[in-house]
Amino acid sequence: xxxxxxxxxxxxxxxxxxxxxxxxxxxxxxxxxxxxxxxxxxxxxxxxxxxxxxxxxxxxxxxxxxxxxxxxxxxxxxxxxxxxxxxxxxxxxxxxxxxxxxxxxxxxxxxxxxxxxxxxxxxxxxxxxxxxxxxxxxxxxxxxxxxxxxxxxxx
Amino acid sequence: xxxxxxxxxxxxxxxxxxxxxxxxxxxxxxxxxxxxxxxxxxxxxxxxxxxxxxxxxxxxxxxxxxxxxxxxxxxxxxxxxxx
Numbered sequence: 001x002x003x004x005x006x007x008x009x010x011x012x013x014x015x016x017x018x019x020x021x022x023x024x025x026x027x028x029x030x031x032x033x034x035x036x037x038x039x040x041x042x043x044x045x046x047x048x049x050x051x052x053x054x055x056x057x058x059x060x061x062x063x064x065x066x067x068x069x070x071x072x073x074x075x076x077x078x079x080x081x082x083x084x085x086x087x088x089x090x091x092x093x094x095x096x097x098x099x100x101x102x103x104x105x106x107x108x109x110x111x112x113x114x115x116x117x118x119x120x121x122x123x124x125x126x127x128x129x130x131x132x133x134x135x136x137x138x139x140x141x142x143x144x145x146x147x148x149x150x151x152x153x154x155x
Numbered sequence: 156x157x158x159x160x161x162x163x164x165x166x167x168x169x170x171x172x173x174x175x176x177x178x179x180x181x182x183x184x185x186x187x188x189x190x191x192x193x194x195x196x197x198x199x200x201x202x203x204x205x206x207x208x209x210x211x212x213x214x215x216x217x218x219x220x221x222x223x224x225x226x227x228x229x230x231x232x233x234x235x236x237x238x
Contacts, residue, residue, distance in 0.1 A: 038238055052237070053162055055230060058214035083237060095238050109177025115238055121216065123230075125162035138163050141234035 003078035003100065005067045009059045011086040013093060023078045030077045032104040034111040036097040042090035046077050047136075049127045052094065054085040055123035066117040070099075073113070074106040081114060083124060116149040156223070160201070161232035164208060167201035175229075184210045185219040187229070201231070209234060 006023075008014075020035045030152030044081050067079050080098040088094055097114045100109040120141075159172045160205060181190045188205045191198045201210060210217050211230040 027233035053238070055159070055161055055211070055214075055232070058211060058230065062215045062216070087164070118222060122237045123161065123211070123232065123235055125233065126236045138233065141235040141236050145238075 003071075003076055005064075005071065005078070006080040006082075007060055007063045008082045008086060009054060009056075009063070010082065013084070014082045014096050016093065016096055016098075018125060019080050019082065019096060021122075023080050023098050023100050027077065029102065030100045030114065031102045032107040033098065033100040034104075034107040036095075036115060037093050038073070038095035038115070040088045040090050040092050040094055043128075046130055046132075047090055048131045049090070050088045050094070050139075051087060051127040051129060052085045053082070053125045053127065058123050059083065059085075062122050063118070066114060066121060069117075070110045070114050074099075074110040076101050076103065076106065076110055079110070081118075083122065085124065087129075113152050116145070116152060116154050119145045120149040156226050157228045159228060159230045161230065163233055164201045164231050168197045177223075182222060182224070183219065183222060184212075184217060184221050184229070185225055188219070188231075207234065208232070 008050050016035055016037045020033055024030055063081055067081055076099055078100040082096040084094050095118060097111045099107045099110040125140040130136045156175055157172060157183050159176045160168050165171055177187060177190050181187050188202050192202045212226045213228055
C-alpha cells in the first residue's frame with residue numbers, strides 16, 4: 001500500500017477538512033483517516049501571537065525524510081503534512097497531519113510518529129509576542145518532546 | 156562555505172548568513188564552532204553552550220564530529236520547536 005505524500009510549508013492558513021477530503025477523494029481502499037491539527041494556544045491569555053521562523057529548503061526536505069520514514073514503517077495509503085510559518089494568532093492552526101490507511105492502527109501510529117518528529121527534527125522555531133507589548137522569548141525545546149520521539153526508536 | 160543562522164543564534168550573531176573561510180585545521184563542526192566563538196562577542200554568546208547548538212550541512216542534520224569538508228552550506232540553530 002503506497003500512497004501519495006503531500007508536504008507543504010506555507011504562511012497561509014489551511015483547511016483541515018478540505019485536506020482530509022482531498023486525500024480520500026475517490027478512494028475505496030482506505031479504512032481509516034486520521035487528521036491532527038496543532039493550534040496556537042494563548043498560554044492563559046498572555047500570548048498575542050507566535051512568530052514561527054523556518055529554514056527554507058531544509059524544512060521541506062526534512063519533513064519529506066520524516067514522511068518517507070513513516071511510509072517505510074506503516075502501510076499508508078496517503079499522507080499530507082502542512083506546517084505554517086510567520087505570525088500566527090491564538091486559535092489559528094499551525095500544523096496539519098493527515099494519514100490514511102486500510103486500518104486505524106497504522107493511521108493513528110503514523111500520525112503520532114510524524115508529529116513527534118515534526119517537533120524534534122523539522123527546522124522551525126517559535127517566538128512569543130506577548131499581550132503586554134513586550135517581545136517575549138523563544139520557546140524552549142522540551143525534554144518531553146525528545147522522549148516522545150525517542151520512543152519510536154526503541155525496538 | 157556559506158553559513159546560515161536561525162532563531163536566537165541568528166539574533167545573537169546579528170546576521171542571517173555570511174561566507175566563512177576557516178583555516179585548513181578547522182575540520183569538524185565542533186572545530187568550526189570553536190573558531191566562530193573567537194570572532195566576537197555575538198558569536199561567543201550564540202555558542203556559549205556550544206554543545207546544545209544544532210548543525211546541518213547542506214540541509215541535513217549532522218553531529219558535531221561531522222567533517223565540514225565539501226560543505227556548501229552549514230546552518231547553526233537552537234533545538235527546534237516546531238509542530
